[in-house]
Each structure stands twice: as structure tokens, then as C-alpha cells.
Amino acid sequence: MAAVDGTALASFGMRDDPENAEPADVCLLVEGTYPFVSGGVSSWVHDVICGHPELTFAVLYVGSYPGAHGEPRYQLPSNVVALHRVFCQDSALAPLDGAGRAALREQIRTLRVEMDARSASSRVLAGLQRMHVEGEAGTDVLAALASNDLTLPELLHGRPSFQLLTTIAERVAPDAPFLDLFWHYRAIFAPVLRLLAAPTVRARCYHAVATGYAGLLAALWSHRTGRPLMVTEHGIYARERDMELARADWIRDDAGGVSEPRSTWAPRVSPLRRLWSSFFRALSRLAYVQARNIVTLSEANRVKQIADGAPPAKIEIVPNGVALHSEARPPRDEPPVADQRSVIALPARRMRVGFVGRVVPIKDLVTFVRACDVALGSVDLDVRVIGPMEEDPGYAARCRQLVARLGRSSSIQFVGPMPPARIYGDLDLVVLTSFSEGQPLVILEAYAWGVPVIATDVGACREMIEGRSDEDRRIGPSGIVTRVAAPKETGAAMVRMARDVRLRWQMGAAGHQRVTAYYQRKDMLSRYRALYEGLIEAS
Amino acid sequence: MADATNTGRHYVAPWIAASLADLVGLGLLIGVQEPWTLAAAGGCHAAALLPIAFLRRLSGSEKSLALSFVFAMPIFGALMAVLALEHGDGDGNLISDLALAPPLASEPVAGDFGRLAAALPSCEALSAGTVEERRAIIATLVRRADADAVALLRWALGASDPDLAVDAALALEELTASFDARLAACRDALAAARSGDVGAGAADTVAAAAVPATAPPESGAMTAGLAASEAALAAAELITHAIDVGVADPALVPALASEAREDYALAAADKDQSDMVAIGRTQLELGALRPDTALACIDAALPTAGADARPILISLREEALLASHALPWEGPSALASYQVRAFSHTRRPPPLTARRRLGVPPVPAASGSIRVGPVQVPGAAATRKVRNGGR
Numbered sequence: 001m002a003a004v005d006g007t008a009l010a011s012f013g014m015r016d017d018p019e020n021a022e023p024a025d026v027c028l029l030v031e032g033t034y035p036f037v038s039g040g041v042s043s044w045v046h047d048v049i050c051g052h053p054e055l056t057f058a059v060l061y062v063g064s065y066p067g068a069h070g071e072p073r074y075q076l077p078s079n080v081v082a083l084h085r086v087f088c089q090d091s092a093l094a095p096l097d098g099a100g101r102a103a104l105r106e107q108i109r110t111l112r113v114e115m116d117a118r119s120a121s122s123r124v125l126a127g128l129q130r131m132h133v134e135g136e137a138g139t140d141v142l143a144a145l146a147s148n149d150l151t152l153p154e155l156l157h158g159r160p161s162f163q164l165l166t167t168i169a170e171r172v173a174p175d176a177p178f179l180d181l182f183w184h185y186r187a188i189f190a191p192v193l194r195l196l197a198a199p200t201v202r203a204r205c206y207h208a209v210a211t212g213y214a215g216l217l218a219a220l221w222s223h224r225t226g227r228p229l230m231v232t233e234h235g236i237y238a239r240e241r242d243m244e245l246a247r248a249d250w251i252r253d254d255a256g257g258v259s260e261p262r263s264t265w266a267p268r269v270s271p272l273r274r275l276w277s278s279f280f281r282a283l284s285r286l287a288y289v290q291a292r293n294i295v296t297l298s299e300a301n302r303v304k305q306i307a308d309g310a311p312p313a314k315i316e317i318v319p320n321g322v323a324l325h326s327e328a329r330p331p332r333d334e335p336p337v338a339d340q341r342s343v344i345a346l347p348a349r350r351m352r353v354g355f356v357g358r359v360v361p362i363k364d365l366v367t368f369v370r371a372c373d374v375a376l377g378s379v380d381l382d383v384r385v386i387g388p389m390e391e392d393p394g395y396a397a398r399c400r401q402l403v404a405r406l407g408r409s410s411s412i413q414f415v416g417p418m419p420p421a422r423i424y425g426d427l428d429l430v431v432l433t434s435f436s437e438g439q440p441l442v443i444l445e446a447y448a449w450g451v452p453v454i455a456t457d458v459g460a461c462r463e464m465i466e467g468r469s470d471e472d473r474r475i476g477p478s479g480i481v482t483r484v485a486a487p488k489e490t491g492a493a494m495v496r497m498a499r500d501v502r503l504r505w506q507m508g509a510a511g512h513q514r515v516t517a518y519y520q521r522k523d524m525l526s527r528y529r530a531l532y533e534g535l536i537e538a539s
Numbered sequence: 540m541a542d543a544t545n546t547g548r549h550y551v552a553p554w555i556a557a558s559l560a561d562l563v564g565l566g567l568l569i570g571v572q573e574p575w576t577l578a579a580a581g582g583c584h585a586a587a588l589l590p591i592a593f594l595r596r597l598s599g600s601e602k603s604l605a606l607s608f609v610f611a612m613p614i615f616g617a618l619m620a621v622l623a624l625e626h627g628d629g630d631g632n633l634i635s636d637l638a639l640a641p642p643l644a645s646e647p648v649a650g651d652f653g654r655l656a657a658a659l660p661s662c663e664a665l666s667a668g669t670v671e672e673r674r675a676i677i678a679t680l681v682r683r684a685d686a687d688a689v690a691l692l693r694w695a696l697g698a699s700d701p702d703l704a705v706d707a708a709l710a711l712e713e714l715t716a717s718f719d720a721r722l723a724a725c726r727d728a729l730a731a732a733r734s735g736d737v738g739a740g741a742a743d744t745v746a747a748a749a750v751p752a753t754a755p756p757e758s759g760a761m762t763a764g765l766a767a768s769e770a771a772l773a774a775a776e777l778i779t780h781a782i783d784v785g786v787a788d789p790a791l792v793p794a795l796a797s798e799a800r801e802d803y804a805l806a807a808a809d810k811d812q813s814d815m816v817a818i819g820r821t822q823l824e825l826g827a828l829r830p831d832t833a834l835a836c837i838d839a840a841l842p843t844a845g846a847d848a849r850p851i852l853i854s855l856r857e858e859a860l861l862a863s864h865a866l867p868w869e870g871p872s873a874l875a876s877y878q879v880r881a882f883s884h885t886r887r888p889p890p891l892t893a894r895r896r897l898g899v900p901p902v903p904a905a906s907g908s909i910r911v912g913p914v915q916v917p918g919a920a921a922t923r924k925v926r927n928g929g930r
Contacts, residue, residue, distance in 0.1 A: 246674035485708035
């Protein structure tokens with residue numbers, strides 16, 4: 001690969017040339033999370049790095065564009081030897097004036113002459129064609145992409161690239177307006193070209209904490225250097241992107257009248273959405289193919305990964321884990337009341353309910369507030385929303401306004417982020433109403449403190465509450481599972497918990513037993529230690 | 540061949556033999572009541588099948604039919620078989636061999652299945668279609684955002700497929716968030732207008748918030764330079780639409796409806812908007828399940844309504860009458876006792892709320908019944924008769 005000068009490194013967000021630096025034991029590739037965004041995945045990454053002080057880590061952050069992220073939210077541990085950033089897009093370009101356009105035309109003319117004179121066709125373009133037209137995403141495609149023999153100007157202005165565009169138009173998206181397809185083609189492949197050209201960070205093994213762009217980069221580097229790759233997926237990247245694509249308003253469905261629906265209600269899939277979706281699935285498959293180990297958090301996610309093309313033999317389930325701190329309150333040995341009736345009289349103290357997490361739409365705090373409103377009609381609650389609110393101020397304001405309009409300001413408090421030791425010791429119940437989750441740490445932290453949970457049936461929540469194996473299920477439920485966006489159901493569950501102190505105690509004790517048996521941080525770290533050792537040995 | 544078959548059919552001996560064998564069996568059962576008679580009768584019945592089985596002149600299908608008759612109906616089966624075979628296609632041939640039968644219809648082609656799939660109801664396609672189709676439908680529903688679309692999304696929330704439920708929940712959240720944002724903009728614009736700060740910014744804000752995405756571009760321009768009454772009408776109509784289609788949070792509907800009523804009252808200060816206010820207010824009350832109030836609004840507005848608004852109000856009145864019967868707490872409705880003459884407005888009945896307050900008895904109906912769409916609503920007299928136990 002060609003040497004990269006300082007300007008080019010800066011354009012990727014790198015200060016030093018990673019190819020000449022001392023290789024780290026592990027290069028962790030993250031996309032849009034650690035260390036610039038707080039949240040479950042970032043906390044997990046921080047935990048993994050801190051949990052392996054004997055290993056050195058180089059962290060590579062894949063972001064959308066320079067300046068998109070703020071200051072780091074985490075203090076980098078001492079075993080992080082380098083933090084690199086790579087961006088899928090360059091800084092925004094200003095519109096060209098007359099002279100600039102003339103220069104660009106000249107540049108394009110020269111480029112085409114050079115490309116026409118070249119005898120061999122681009123392997124990258126061939127790889128992209130196989131990805132999108134033939135639907136392949138194997139080692140051959142990865143090798144073609146790793147050749148990095150196509151520049152961004154060649155993609156944007158070259159004739160072979162235009163030929164690929166027309167092939168896609170004819171064979172993959174014949175219904176799509178060509179002009180729209182032209183821009184989407186550029187939007188899909190330009191970031192890939194930038195990533196292909198990024199300087200390789202040297203390491204003894206690679207660990208991608210998602211598929212997607214980070215997974216692609218990790219697979220490319222693993223292929224180029226021959227160092228092994230491990231992929232850990234908390235959520236299923238391709239499916240999460242599908243959910244976003246379904247609601248993306250930047251994809252016009254009826255552009256040009258070409259793809260007008262046959263009837264108003266007829267199901268119609270936009271070919272452009274399909275193109276994007278197949279692109280993200282191909283990225284996942286490339287990472288799966290190159291990975292030596294694929295780690296997932298739950299059985300539900302494992303099934304989805306296999307459906308998306310992951311070889312079952314490579315997949316290993318390693319659940320998240322939490323530390324059982326000494327200050328964590330173990331559940332009492334006896335039920336809180338001597339009365340053995342399952343339902344006892346209302347407790348004198350208000351039940352303290354907590355929503356712990358970022359105040360963002362995906363957590364569906366609106367449903368939580370509405371559920372509390374339903375429950376407050378029957379029982380007295382002390383409700384706290386604990387978590388950062390600055391990520392989506394508009395949504396936070398909307399939630400606050402909803403609380404005010406429901407007249408529940410005295411019962412529902414927004415208290416902001418707090419350390420776990422101050423959160424769970426002061427709660428009787430944790431409620432999670434998320435639309436999407438992987439394996440929420442919040443649930444495990446609540447269990448560590450003997451606090452039962454009400455959570456929606458997403459991600460691994462059900463198996464965390466009801467048990468994953470027969471042995472696990474014998475412990476008993478450690479909370480109640482509800483449907484998504486079901487405030488009445490969630491509210492009813494809260495009322496049940498508030499009225500039945502014994503049930504709450506039983507579920508809290510089951511949660512503590514479950515986290516002790518299956519979700520301890522030390523177990524998770526020891527599994528990863530073994531995986532890292534295997535990777536380093538294989539390198 | 541036909542001749543031979545006919546000839547064969549005229550052989551009566553096998554059929555008589557079959558019936559006789561069954562008769563012998565029956566005679567044994569009745570006459571000799573020994574333990575072995577049941578087996579003997581069974582043997583006779585089996586023997587009855589033999590003459591038919593060896594009847595060579597019947598085609599395979601005819602033989603199968605005849606054997607079925609004889610086996611299923613002892614004694615009479617042979618006769619039934621003869622009758623059935625004689626009622627063939629007129630040529631003596633039984634049209635039962637599928638290979639010989641003429642084709643009923645051309646084989647379905649892929650296009651037919653395609654058309655069937657395209658015509659699937661959305662709820663079927665949501666639950667049975669592919670993930671891509673499902674998401675395409677949900678995206679379409681979000682773009683439509685009418686009452687049917689919202690109802691379908693709410694139905695999908697309860698689906699057994701958790702992925703479908705999540706997609707529907709996200710779509711509903713998107714609709715609700717969009718409504719909240721537009722309502723906030725309307726409120727800001729109204730507050731600015733009421734405080735006398737009718738700047739272009741406020742006007743543009745409310746125009747952008749209140750005008751539906753499907754409205755023509757000139758609608759936005761028309762709302763520029765809004766007065767307080769116009770801003771109030773825009774806010775009220777937005778709330779009315781949200782309640783009507785089901786986007787508004789159910790827990791907030793009473794508060795939102797109250798806010799919209801205040802806005803309509805403010806908007807009514809502009810006499811040019813009176814028809815719009817009446818129609819909007821009626822729709823609000825219908826959406827908030829207050830058909831009695833809706834009727835009162837219509838009756839108050841009809842005498843002065845313009846020519847364009849009249850048919851709409853009359854149509855809404857019919858809807859309100861029907862809705863009054865749909866309410867679970869209403870019996871044969873007193874609301875239905877409104878006279879038809881109300882439509883002519885020579886003598887307008889007092890609003891129901893006023894009559895309840897003042898204790899005025901229902902206005903007698905001019906005719907026996909009122910037609911509300913396809914439903915014939917009993918008139919006042921009939922209603923009272925029912926309520927008073929026929930006295």
C-alpha cells in the first residue's frame with residue numbers, strides 16, 4: 001500500500017502514521033460510540049479495555065464526518081496506546097465557482113485519459129459489482145476490495161464506474177429513477193472508497209465491535225495483514241440499519257413517477273431502500289466471512305446472525321456482565337413481611353420506580369411516562385428518570401412537557417445521570433420501555449442490587465428476565481416482560497409490583513441469583529481473555 | 540365403445556345379484572340370530588361387491604362409483620348406482636375421469652398470483668409479507684397518516700411478531716413526534732399573534748406547522764400574515780385532525796380538546812371563519828366522542844352557514860346522530876328525537892345541552908323517522924314509546 005503523508009493522515013483524523021507505530025495487541029474498531037458517545041456499547045468497550053490491563057489496545061473510531069462528535073466521554077485507560085479516527089465523509093465542500101468548475105472539468109478529462117490508457121480493470125469495481133449485482137460477499141470480494149486500486153475521483157468520474165452504475169440500474173434497480181440512483185450510488189460507495197484508502201492500524205489481532213463500516217475496515221485490515229479478526233455484535237447492525245432505512249425520508253419513493261404504487265395500500269419496496277439494505281447486509285457478511293470468532297450476546301441475536309449469513313460454527317454467545325460491588329445491596333434472606341400471603345396490603349412507602357438510560361427516542365420514554373400515568377391512577381409512585389438528556393434535547397423537552405401536561409410533575413422527576421451506586425440502592429423497580437436493545441446493562445446492574453425489572457420484549461430482555469436455559473429458568477422470573485409501546489400493559493405491571501411487595505422481593509432475589517450465576521463481569525472478561533489469547537496465538 | 544357400454548349397462552343380472560346378496564345377509568341377521576350371523580351378513584355384503592367388481596363393461600371410474608354405492612348402501616346401493624350411471628353425459632359416459640374431462644379453466648399463471656399478492660389487504664401483507672414489504676407498507680402508512688393508517692398501525696402493535704410490533708411502534712412514535720412538533724410551533728405562533736407580535740416568522744411557523752404536507756404550495760402563502768384568530772384556527776384544526784385520526788395521546792385527548800375549544804372560540808371572533816370554525820369544532824367533538832355537543836354546534840351554526848358549508852354540516856350532523864347511537868351509555872337516543880325539520884331551519888330545535896339544562900321536553904318530530912345514511916332512526920314518538928314501555 002502506498003505511503004500516506006501527514007496531510008492525508010490528518011484527513012483521516014489520524015495524528016501519527018499507524019503503519020509505522022508499534023503494533024498494539026488488539027485494535028478495537030468501534031463505529032460512532034466509544035469514547036465520544038456514552039451508552040451501553042461504550043461502557044462495555046471501556047469495561048473490556050479496563051478488564052485486560054495486560055493487553056495494549058489501539059482504538060479506532062469510525063465516524064460520519066470530522067466534527068460530528070464532541071469531546072471524549074471516557075478517560076482512556078493507560079493500556080490504550082493509540083486512538084485513531086476515520087471518517088466516512090470528508091468535510092463539507094463549498095460550491096465551486098466558475099474557475100473551480102473549469103479546473104474540475106480539466107481534472108476529469110485528464111483522469112479519463114489516464115484510465116482509458118490503463119490496461120487492467122479495477123479489482124475494486126469488480127468486487128463492488130460482485131457485491132451488488134451477483135450478491136456475493138465472500139473472501140474473493142474482500143480480496144478485491146483490499147486491493148484498493150480505485151481512487152475516489154475515479155469512482156465519481158470514471159467511465160468504468162459509470163458502467164457499473166448502469167449495470168446496477170439495469171439488473172438490480174430497474175424501477176429506480178436513474179438520477180436518484182446516480183446520487184445514491186455515490187453516497188453508498190464513496191465512504192467505502194475512503195475506508196479502503198485509510199492507513200492500516202497495525203495490531204496482533206483485530207476486534208470489531210459491530211459489523212458495518214467498522215466491520216468492513218477490520219475485515220480489510222485483517223485480510224491485508226493476515227492477523228485474525230473477532231467481531232462482537234451487541235445489536236444486529238444490518239437490521240438496525242434496515243429499521244432506519246424504512247423511515248428514511250431522504251429516499252424518495254415516488255420520484256419521477258416511475259415507481260408509483262399500484263394502489264395506495266399495495267406493498268411496494270423502494271429499489272433504492274433495497275439497494276442500501278443489501279449493501280449493509282453485504283458489509284455484515286464480509287465481516288462474518290473474515291472473522292475467526294463471532295461473538296453475540298444472546299440466542300435471539302445468534303439466530304439473526306445465522307440468518308444474515310454468519311457461519312454457525314464461528315458464533316459464540318458471551319453475555320454482558322456486571323461487577324457485583326461490595327456496596328451492592330444483596331436481597332434479604334426473608335421476604336419483607338412475615339405474612340405469607342402472595343398479595344399483601346399496600347406498603348406505607350411509595351414504590352420508587354426508575355427509568356435508567358439516555359433520554360432518546362429509541363428508549364421510548366414517552367411510553368414510560370404514559371405507563372407511569374396509568375399506574376399513578378391506581379398506586380402512589382415516586383418515579384425518577386435517570387440518565388443524560390443532552391443527546392436529544394428536543395425529545396427530552398417533549399417528555400418533560402408530556403409529564404407537565406399529564407399533571408404528574410410532582411411524581412415524575414428528571415434527575416439526570418448518576419453513578420450506579422447512587423441509582424439502584426434507592427430504587428424498588430427499574431422499568432425499560434425501549435424499542436430496541438441488545439443486552440441492556442441496566443437490567444444487569446439492577447439485578448446486582450436486587451432490584452426487579454419490567455422490560456419490553458426486545459433483544460435479550462426476555463431471556464434475561466425469564467431465563468435462557470432450563471437451569472436458568474428454574475431460578476424464576478426476575479421481572480415482567482411487556483410489549484413495546486404498550487403503556488397500559490406496562491402500567492398494569494407496575495401496579496402489580498407496587499401492590500405485591502412479596503412478588504417484588506422474589507423477583508429481586510431471582511435477579512440477584514441470575515446475575516450471580518450467569519452475568520458476572522469477571523466471567524465475561526475471562527471469556528474474552530481466552531478469545532484474545534486464541535487470536536493472538538493464531539496471529 | 541359406446542354401444543358396448545350401453546349393452547353392458549342393460550345387463551341387470553349383476554345388479555340384481557348384488558342386491559340379492561345383501562338381502563340374504565339381511566335375512567340372516569333378522570331370521571337367524573346366532574353369533575355367527577353378523578359375520579355371515581358381512582360376508583354376504585362383501586359378496587355383493589363381486590358381481591360389480593367383475594363387470595368388465597364398466598370403465599374404471601364407473602366401476603369405482605358403482606362399488607362405492609353398493610358398499611355404502613346395502614341392498615339399495617345397486618339401484619342407486621344404476622341410476623347414477625344412467626345420468627351420465629347423455630352418451631352413456633360418466634364424466635369423471637379427470638384426464639378425459641375437458642379443462643375447466645386455463646392454468647393460473649404467475650401474473651395471476653402477482654395480482655393476488657398485490658391485492659392482499661394491508662393487515663395480511665403486514666403479518667404475512669416479507670420484511671421489506673412490511674416496511675414498505677409501514678412507510679406508506681406513515682405517509683398517509685389518516686385514521687385508517689393509524690388504526691392499522693395500532694393493530695400491528697399487538698401483532699405476535701415482535702419485529703412487526705417494533706416497526707409499528709416506531710412509526711406511531713414518528714407520527715406522534717411530528718404532531719407534537721407542529722403543535723408546539725402552532726402554540727408559539729398563536730402566543731406571538733395574541734401578544735401582537737404578528738411577525739413574518741410567526742406566520743411562517745404556523746403556516747409550516749399547520750398546513751398538511753399534501754396541501755398545495757399556495758396554502759402556505761395564504762396563511763402568511765396570520766392574525767390571532769387565524770393562528771388559533773390553525774392550532775385548533777391541527778389538534779382536531781390529531782384527535783380524529785388517533786395520533787393524539789389518549790391520555791391527553793381531554794386536555795387537547797379543551798385547548799382546541801378555546802382556540803375555536805378565539806377563531807370565531809373572525810366572522811369570515813365562522814363556517815370553518817363550525818365544521819372544525821363539530822369534527823373535534825365527534826373525535827372526542829361528544830356527539831351531543833357536536834349536534835349542538837351544528838344546530839347553532841346551520842342557520843347562518845354559507846352555501847358551501849351547509850352540505851358539510853348536514854353530513855356531519857348525520858354522522859353525529861349515528862355516533863350518538865353508537866355510544867354504549869346511550870339507549871335509543873334522545874338525540875335521535877331531533878326533528879327532520881331541523882334541516883330546513885324554519886324552527887330550529889334548542890341544543891340538547893340547553894334542553895337538558897332547562898328541562899325542556901324533546902321537540903316532537905315532524906315525521907315518523909329520520910334517515911341517517913343507510914340507517915332508519917326511529918322518530919321522537921317511537922323513541923318515547925320504547926322508553927315508556929309502550930304507554
